[in-house]
Amino acid sequence: MLLSRVRGSLVAAVVADCIGAKFEFSRFVNIDKVLNAVKKLEQNRTTMKKKVAEGKKEKQGDVLSFTDDTAMARSIAASLIEHKDVNVRDIGARFAKEFEKEPSRGYGGSVITVLRALADQDLEDVFQPAREQFDGSGSYGNGGGMRIAPLGLFCHQLPLQELKEKTVSVTKLTHTHPYAIVGTLLESYAVHLALSLDNSKPLDTDNFLGQLLERLRPTEKEIYDQRRQMKSKEKNSGDESEEEGIEGLPYCNKVELIRDFLKRDVDSKEVRKKLGTKVTALDSIPTAVYCFLRGASQSIPGTEERGPVEQTIIYAISLGGDTDTVATMAAAISGAFYGLESVPQAWQESCEGVRDALLFGEKLTEIISAREVKS
Numbered sequence: 001m002l003l004s005r006v007r008g009s010l011v012a013a014v015v016a017d018c019i020g021a022k023f024e025f026s027r028f029v030n031i032d033k034v035l036n037a038v039k040k041l042e043q044n045r046t047t048m049k050k051k052v053a054e055g056k057k058e059k060q061g062d063v064l065s066f067t068d069d070t071a072m073a074r075s076i077a078a079s080l081i082e083h084k085d086v087n088v089r090d091i092g093a094r095f096a097k098e099f100e101k102e103p104s105r106g107y108g109g110s111v112i113t114v115l116r117a118l119a120d121q122d123l124e125d126v127f128q129p130a131r132e133q134f135d136g137s138g139s140y141g142n143g144g145g146m147r148i149a150p151l152g153l154f155c156h157q158l159p160l161q162e163l164k165e166k167t168v169s170v171t172k173l174t175h176t177h178p179y180a181i182v183g184t185l186l187e188s189y190a191v192h193l194a195l196s197l198d199n200s201k202p203l204d205t206d207n208f209l210g211q212l213l214e215r216l217r218p219t220e221k222e223i224y225d226q227r228r229q230m231k232s233k234e235k236n237s238g239d240e241s242e243e244e245g246i247e248g249l250p251y252c253n254k255v256e257l258i259r260d261f262l263k264r265d266v267d268s269k270e271v272r273k274k275l276g277t278k279v280t281a282l283d284s285i286p287t288a289v290y291c292f293l294r295g296a297s298q299s300i301p302g303t304e305e306r307g308p309v310e311q312t313i314i315y316a317i318s319l320g321g322d323t324d325t326v327a328t329m330a331a332a333i334s335g336a337f338y339g340l341e342s343v344p345q346a347w348q349e350s351c352e353g354v355r356d357a358l359l360f361g362e363k364l365t366e367i368i369s370a371r372e373v374k375s
């Protein structure tokens with residue numbers, strides 16, 4: 001059912017962010033450590049419920065907090081629900097307001113400058129603050145990808161061209177480097193694709209990668225070509241800014257590498273080295289796609305008795321690095337395929353923001369369904 005899958009994507013993303021946040025940038029993470037953490041969380045819930053059933057008064061129990069990833073995704077979801085379309089000015093204003101309200105959610109240093117600028121309601125060009133970052137080359141962090149899932153869901157059954165244009169404009173509010181844009185597109189394409197596939201049979205990972213590449217290849221080329229044209233225009237007008245050259249199609253190459261990884265037993269070290277777990281988009285967003293597919297093929301040692309969404313989240317966090325963001329992106333794709341029922345109840349009850357995610361999921365589904373009836 002569509003409702004379960006839209007909610008599944010949003011809720012899985014929130015719990016992955018909350019659980020992953022505990023491990024962010026810690027140097028020694030592994031499957032066992034993550035498994036211990038989730039088992040503890042599950043035991044706490046069981047104990048709490050038992051006490052309540054025995055009539056003992058029990059507090060809510062510990063609730064894990066979400067980070068900037070969820071804070072920004074919520075802004076996008078809320079804006080899409082209110083405007084029933086992408087309204088970049090409104091999304092930018094919501095990002096700024098959210099940051100102002102709760103600045104300690106773990107926002108990256110450079111995006112803070114942009115968020116402060118976006119708070120200015122008289123700002124003529126909302127893309128300007130992001131464009132001016134890093135001497136005009138823009139950020140290539142993963143901040144576009146970590147928050148884009150609600151848009152991938154919102155665009156269900158809309159033409160790909162629309163998904164592409166909307167994703168690019170939402171990304172450019174904070175990230176204008178082509179690597180950030182293509183990475184965000186990879187994530188929104190993956191969420192959108194996962195939601196559209198028949199989930200009554202096991203996921204065909206090879207087919208998923210094939211369809212993803214079919215979408216990504218022309219897009220990646222187009223985004224880099226546009227950038228080159230823009231830069232050569234600037235050069236002619238004497239307004240050139242320094243930029244390292246972009247060669248080939250690095251995202252497509254990484255997606256090809258995922259295909260190879262799925263065919264053999266790859267250890268975490270190789271995944272970290274070749275796909276990456278950093279804050280840069282190119283070194284984290286393809287990794288999220290891999291974590292989704294690896295969880296879907298149920299090949300993560302020590303997690304055999306768990307479902308694919310759980311496996312994906314546990315595995316993504318176990319890689320270390322930017323754990324909350326890689327996990328949240330992977331979970332958003334996985335939840336869109338497997339649905340809400342595959343996110344353990346104990347996890348849902350232990351994480352902040354799940355109730356809102358359920359509500360956002362319901363409203364987004366209403367919008368998508370109304371559109372389907374019309375067409």
Ligand SMILES: [Mg+2]
Pocket residue numbers: 067068069105106324325
């Ligand atoms: Mg974060």
